[in-house]
Amino acid sequence: MRSRSTGYRRPPRVPFPPLHEVPSELLAPGSGGGPFCRALRPEPLEIRSTLIEMRSRFADPYGEDLVGKLELVIAEILNNIAEHGVEVIAREAGSENPGAAGRVHLSIAHAEGGLFCIVCDDGDAVPGNCFIPGTLPRSAHGPVETLPEGGFGWPLICEITEQLYYRPDAGHNVLAFLVPKVGPPAAA
Secondary structure: EEEEOOOOOOOOOOOOOHHHOOHHHHHHHOOOOEEEEEEEEOOHHHHHHHHHHHHHHHHHHHHHHHHHHHHHHHHHHHHHHHHHHHHHHHOOOOOOOOHHHHOOEEEEEEEEEEEEEEEEOOOOOOOOOHHHHOOOOOOOOOOOOOOOOOOOHHHHHHHHEEEEEEEEEEEEEEEEEEEEOOOOOOOO
């Protein structure tokens, strides 16, 4: 559903299935043409390495447009987990190493409409107000220091993905979504 004030979609109110109902091929490690599955620490270098490997894996069969969108969405999600999820747990535990606080599991599988993704982490549950559409940060005219630094991630994720679901499940956060294929241009 598109928000009239911002133009991006709210997550649907359809409940995400329990993990035991998610197709096992999305949660199990794969190779070759199977699903892309990784467990990683939410640290910048490990996130970047995963993004590079993911891009390499999906570039040939899907092309630059879809892979670019996939990379943008996954990068935004993983960076948010590193900055706002497990980092909070690490600070509360007195650790200066956020990656020591948790793991992230990423699964990407070929789907009829594009690439279906599941991201699970063991950080704190996402506060409900994070999913309430707000307004995009407005660009400011003036000095660079007045420009907004953040606030673009969730609207971008909502705009690029379809079938976006979130739910906490047994101490984990589960986010699932489809990055849709771009169809051929319509004939004139």
